[in-house]
Amino acid sequence: MYKEKILKEIIKKKFKSKIISIEEFTEACLYGKFGYYNHSNVIGKKGDFITSPEISQLFGDIIGLFILYHWKINLKKKFNFYELGPGKGTLLIDLLNITKRFNDFQKSMNIYLIEKNIKLIEVQKSNILSFNYNPNKISWLKNFSKKNQYPNIIFANEFFDCFPVRQFFKKNQTWYEKMIEIKYNESSIKFKDVIINDKKTLKQLDQYKNSEVLEISNSRDKYFNRICKHIFKFGGMIIVIDYGYKNHPGHFTLQSVYNNKKSNLLDNIGKQDISSLVDFNKLIDLGKKNYLKVEYFSSQREFLLNNGIKEREDKILKVANNKQRILIQKGVKRITDKRDMGNLFKVLVLSKWN
Ligand SMILES: C[S@@+](CC[C@H](N)C(=O)[O-])C[C@H]1O[C@@H](n2cnc3c(N)ncnc32)[C@H](O)[C@@H]1O
Missing domain, CATH: 3.40.50.12710 (Rossmann fold)
Incomplete structure (x- = not known):
């Protein structure tokens, strides 16, 4: 099963940390060892x-x-x-x-x-x-x-x-990143919005003054x-x-x-574009x-x-x-x-x- 293998690969790579960016998730799903x-x-x-x-x-x-x-x-x-x-x-x-x-x-x-x-x-x-x-x-x-x-x-x-890409949005003047939470043992995977504190990312987002929703592919x-x-x-x-x-x-x-x-990003892991x-x-x-x-x-x-x-x-x-x-x-x-x-x-x- 690609899903099992990809999630295992992600979790291992992040030393058991379970919240990852959409960019990291997509990277593993498309280009990882078991990627699409x-x-x-x-x-x-x-x-x-x-x-x-x-x-x-x-x-x-x-x-x-x-x-x-x-x-x-x-x-x-x-x-x-x-x-x-x-x-x-x-x-x-x-x-x-x-x-x-x-x-x-x-x-x-x-x-x-x-x-x-x-x-x-x-x-x-x-x-x-x-x-x-x-x-x-x-x-x-x-x-x-x-x-x-x-x-x-x-x-x-x-x-x-x-x-x-990474996905960002602004709510009440605060930037959030849409991320993904994986609980490997429970086989659960869902979106999680996380406030951005990292200065480098905030500086990058500040370049887009008029935007409330952003996708950036570094x-x-x-x-x-x-x-x-x-x-x-x-x-x-x-x-x-x-x-x-x-x-x-x-x-x-x-x-x-x-x-x-069109399908759901979190479904068919490793099997979809x-x-x-x-x-x-x-x-x-x-x-x-x-x-x-x-x-x-x-x-x-x-x-x-x-x-x-x-x-x-x-x-x-x-x-x-x-x-x-x-x-x-x-x-x-x-x-x-x-x-x-x-x-x-x-x-x-x-x-x-x-
Ligand atoms: C959507 S297909 C387009 C194929 C072709 N250009 C066409 O128009 O029919 C994307 C192509 O890029 C390759 N590909 C995607 N990302 C790549 C990368 N980072 N490096 C090399 N090839 C990549 C895929 O394997 C595939 O051949």
């Missing part, structure tokens, strides 16, 4: 969620063409392509497919896939092999790290929403900051696409999903602090339309049969839908072309 990302095959209709590259090939086509364009204009030389959290490898395959006539581009690419999930790495290798691309030309890494001095194009779709900020520093030093760009906001929505956004349905909306304002701030240019920020819908998804759709519809037509149109509609993925997802591009 270490054993689950999480993506696709049978998994817990479905992502844009899995919904429509045109998503990868547009990203591939966008990257090719920037490489031609700004680089035209050897570079590293990093994909953070590549899932089933579908986006990379679509990118390689749409750029296959551009030999100089593909020959200039060192591909690095950053993936923690061992099962997904196997899926990625097998899918890439079926596409007739030699997986030996690709390097898999567990964490983002510097491999050489080449410039970088870094892509992340639904990656930064996986990072654990691990996400640290990871993103490292990438910004890397781009500043070696050049290139990062494209981040995720569920997210620029102005905090004023309520908690952390959610858990089990079998494609946990994510939260990405604070794009914070990512933009970190980019600016590292002297990167905000090349682009918009909703996913706007980005895809501005970069020619409709024109590409018209082109491939001309050679599609009836069944394919329906699938293509349904896919494009879903990823650009104003009331759904099209608006909920945001696209941020930061760059430094040396």
